[in-house]
Amino acid sequence: MLADMISLTVDGPLATCTLSRPPVNAIDEEWLARLDAVLAELERAREVAALHIRSSERAFCAGADLALMGAHMGSPDGRTHFVAFVREIQRVFARLERLPQVTLAEIGTNALGGGLELALACDLRIAAEGARIGLPETGLGLLPGAGGTQRLARIAGQAMAKRLILGAEVLSGTQAAALGIVHWAVQANDLAERARTIAHRIASMPPDAVAAAKRCIDATVVPEAPGYEMELEATARLLGQDGTQRRVRAFLAKRR
Secondary structure, eight states: OHHHHEEEEEETTEEEEEEOOTTTOEEOHHHHHHHHHHHHHHHHOTTOOEEEEEESSSSSBOEEOHHHHHHHTTSHHHHHHHHHHHHHHHHHHHHHHHOSSEEEEEESSEEETHHHHHHHTSSEEEEETTOEEEOOGGGGTOOOTTTHHHHHHHHHOHHHHHHHHHTTOEEEHHHHHHTTSSSEEEOHHHHHHHHHHHHHHHHTSOHHHHHHHHHHHHTTSOOOHHHHHHHHHHHHHHHTSHHHHHHHHHHHHHHO
16 A cells, blocks of 8 residues: 555644655655655645654665666666656655645665655754765766755755765765754664654744745745756766666666
């Protein structure tokens, strides 16, 4: 069932979204459709002030399902299909970003590639000190095409985005906090309780005030639409390259 992949519970002004696609919350079409449905429900829940996103699996989110990519990258039609899928990820993550609620991502272990792009679409991020956080797509001959180049540059600055994306650098939670990519880094044993405390504190605020304040803060930086289109165009081009396909196949073979 789709609801088993991502569950939503609402307790007064606090909603909790739990990502539950074993083993690592890889993003496929069904998982993305379920997240989209959850966000649609929250858009109507004006009494909810905060959304806490967490994982029940061994990764927060491993990003786009590479097996899905591997099945589509060998032909022009397949690559077109996969780019359309990445465009849909962009749309759903933008919907998350626009929610009236304050959103908090709890990163217990890995948030790599599309998993970090999901977290970057949230307002706030808390991570375990030892979590692995990064956008390593260039190592596969790709780029973070679900909003990663745009949001990381806005959050951490263009210079830091270039360092992390161009070098496919993976950070610990502690390092990510020092660079402003996550807001808090705490010991793994304390993460769940600390995340709940933060979420409850935000949820205790008047929902209308929180939503209005969020809108005003977001208005200070308007995303440039061409940047997102550039991501899609580059993703389409890179998927067709032999080197990218070879790296992805090697990665999938190693994982198996």
